Amino acid sequence: xxxxxxxxxxxxxxxxxxxxxxxxxxxxxxxxxxxxxxxxxxxxxxxxxxxxxxxxxxxxxxxxxxxxxxxxxxxxxxxxxxxxxxxxxxxxxxxxx
Numbered sequence: 001x002x003x004x005x006x007x008x009x010x011x012x013x014x015x016x017x018x019x020x021x022x023x024x025x026x027x028x029x030x031x032x033x034x035x036x037x038x039x040x041x042x043x044x045x046x047x048x049x050x051x052x053x054x055x056x057x058x059x060x061x062x063x064x065x066x067x068x069x070x071x072x073x074x075x076x077x078x079x080x081x082x083x084x085x086x087x088x089x090x091x092x093x094x095x096x097x
Contacts, residue, residue: 019038
């Protein structure tokens with residue numbers, strides 16, 4: 001799956017939930033997906049700006065989480081997923097996956 005499709009799928013999902021109130025950034029290999037929920041809606045972009053929480057993982061790990069092949073907690077414990085910043089915001093990942 002290409003990063004553009006991942007962004008579109010994620011955008012479709014975040015439009016269905018209330019604004020997250022902060023900025024959440026995914027760093028998937030060399031690609032960035034930013035969910036800016038600091039306004040009235042959640043907006044998904046490729047902006048590489050400062051975020052309240054940054055989740056770093058491979059695109060492969062992201063897709064495995066999305067397909068339910070691995071749980072985010074297991075990915076974190078095995079070092080495949082790293083969280084920097086607001087852990088509470090990272091926990092909203094369940095809503096987005």
